[in-house]
Amino acid sequence: MKCNDLAKALSEEMPLSLEAQEHVKSCKRCQELVKALNLPVAVESLPPATLQQIAEGIATNLRPVSPVAPAGYFLGGIAGIFVSIVALCVYRMGALAIAVMAPLQTVAILTALAVSTGLLAYSLVHQMIPGSPQRVSPRLLPVGIAVSLTIVIAVLFQFQHEQNFWGRAWPCIRAGTPIGVLAAVPFWLILRRGAILFPAMTGATTGLLAGLVGTSVLEIHCPDLDAWHILVSHLGIAVLCALAGLIVGLAVEIKGYAVNSLNSNHKGHLA
Amino acid sequence: MFHPGVTPRVAAANDPQMECGIQDNVVPRQSFGDLDRWMERYQQADPDAPAALVGAISPALLRFFRSQVASREQADDLLQETWLRIHRVRHTYRPGEPVLPWIYAIARRVRVDGYRRTRRVTLHEIAMELLPERPAPVRDRNLGPAFDTLVAALPEAQREVVTMLKVGGLTLEEVARATSSTVGAVKQKAHRAYERLRDLLQSGEGAKGAAQ
Numbered sequence: 001m002k003c004n005d006l007a008k009a010l011s012e013e014m015p016l017s018l019e020a021q022e023h024v025k026s027c028k029r030c031q032e033l034v035k036a037l038n039l040p041v042a043v044e045s046l047p048p049a050t051l052q053q054i055a056e057g058i059a060t061n062l063r064p065v066s067p068v069a070p071a072g073y074f075l076g077g078i079a080g081i082f083v084s085i086v087a088l089c090v091y092r093m094g095a096l097a098i099a100v101m102a103p104l105q106t107v108a109i110l111t112a113l114a115v116s117t118g119l120l121a122y123s124l125v126h127q128m129i130p131g132s133p134q135r136v137s138p139r140l141l142p143v144g145i146a147v148s149l150t151i152v153i154a155v156l157f158q159f160q161h162e163q164n165f166w167g168r169a170w171p172c173i174r175a176g177t178p179i180g181v182l183a184a185v186p187f188w189l190i191l192r193r194g195a196i197l198f199p200a201m202t203g204a205t206t207g208l209l210a211g212l213v214g215t216s217v218l219e220i221h222c223p224d225l226d227a228w229h230i231l232v233s234h235l236g237i238a239v240l241c242a243l244a245g246l247i248v249g250l251a252v253e254i255k256g257y258a259v260n261s262l263n264s265n266h267k268g269h270l271a
Numbered sequence: 272m273f274h275p276g277v278t279p280r281v282a283a284a285n286d287p288q289m290e291c292g293i294q295d296n297v298v299p300r301q302s303f304g305d306l307d308r309w310m311e312r313y314q315q316a317d318p319d320a321p322a323a324l325v326g327a328i329s330p331a332l333l334r335f336f337r338s339q340v341a342s343r344e345q346a347d348d349l350l351q352e353t354w355l356r357i358h359r360v361r362h363t364y365r366p367g368e369p370v371l372p373w374i375y376a377i378a379r380r381v382r383v384d385g386y387r388r389t390r391r392v393t394l395h396e397i398a399m400e401l402l403p404e405r406p407a408p409v410r411d412r413n414l415g416p417a418f419d420t421l422v423a424a425l426p427e428a429q430r431e432v433v434t435m436l437k438v439g440g441l442t443l444e445e446v447a448r449a450t451s452s453t454v455g456a457v458k459q460k461a462h463r464a465y466e467r468l469r470d471l472l473q474s475g476e477g478a479k480g481a482a483q
Binding site for chain 2: 003007008010012029046050051052054055056057058059062063065070127128129130131132133135137138139194195197
């Protein structure tokens with residue numbers, strides 16, 4: 001066993017193995033580390049009056065509250081909203097792309113969109129409850145999904161040199177963006193049932209999810225199969241919405257801490 | 272004599288020499304089990320629940336803030352702010368779930384806001400006029416010196432993980448929940464922190480702190 005392995009063993013929750021203990025005995029550096037990690041931690045005393053003050057502060061007007069619903073309830077809600085809006089929009093606009101895409105393209109792109117939606121919804125449902133377990137880092141997920149969808153589109157569709165690129169892109173952007181904005185409203189109504197601790201991160205995730213509603217509608221509706229067109233005017237809507245969500249979240253964070261700052265300067269104490 | 276796998280908190284509680292100033296404040300791990308029940312009663316507006324929760328968790332939270340911010344005054348403010356927020360969002364605790372990650376996740380957010388607030392105040396106020404030089408911070412005699420000084424040299428993310436693990440007594444899974452991270456990421460941070468600590472000890476910086 002090497003010193004590096006011991007650091008790894010210490011970061012596990014299990015007690016040190018016999019081999020590790022032998023190494024500690026023979027290695028002075030590791031002995032010092034283990035000793036240091038076992039140094040006593042004295043806790044500063046909190047005056048009972050302070051504790052009482054805090055407890056009394058929060059006990060004033062204490063009312064019973066109902067715990068939030070289970071995660072599956074919110075997950076179902078988000079999925080329901082997503083599917084309903086996509087179905088409604090496709091019903092109104094038509095499913096022209098399904099007719100021109102190859103079956104493999106149809107299945108692959110719709111699966112990729114469904115998986116992305118599922119992952120984002122799962123992440124959001126856990127972000128709204130403090131201390132929830134996260135299987136995938138919520139910071140990296142929006143970026144990971146945007147990159148993955150870009151790769152999927154680049155692999156599935158051919159890059160062509162269209163004439164009048166922006167003339168063809170603009171109607172899609174104009175149709176998809178309001179759908180994303182519209183979808184963000186019910187998502188936000190669901191999220192406000194919980195406690196958002198990091199609004200910028202949650203804003204970006206919500207924006208991307210709402211934008212994917214617009215992207216999904218366009219993927220089913222728009223018969224233009226140029227990869228550039230799909231990347232810019234379909235997936236671009238999701239990225240735009242994610243950026244908008246990020247900006248809104250940052251604004252909320254700045255406003256939130258400014259308000260807290262004001263409270264703590266003037267009247268923030270529980271007393 | 273060292274005991275591999277024993278956290279400083281447990282070591283302190285087992286060491287008769289450390290009884291003074293520690294035993295009254297350190298919350299043994301087994302008593303955290305009751306917190307879930309107290310939290311449920313808090314949601315049901317049991318008037319005894321706030322005092323029980325505040326009494327049990329505040330020392331650990333204070334310790335958490337003290338490891339991240341400079342002064343006791345700031346840590347006290349953050350503690351009060353944390354309880355205000357806990358009260359506001361108490362409906363988001365799901366009965367049956369571990370309560371500590373829920374509380375630490377909120378405390379962590381409060382700490383971030385506190386850090387930004389302090390930075391903003393510092394930037395604005397010092398820029399306006401020259402202030403007299405600050406006296407060197409005087410350590411509270413009751414404060415345990417060694418572990419604090421040692422982890423102070425770590426980067427913020429690693430310090431947070433080590434503090435939660437070694438002082439808060441949280442498990443890897445609980446730290447992952449509290450930091451909106453994965454267990455793998457927490458293990459990696461802890462691993463890097465231990466390697467860095469070993470380097471610091473060898474170079475003598477940490478040893479100086481430990482010797483204080």
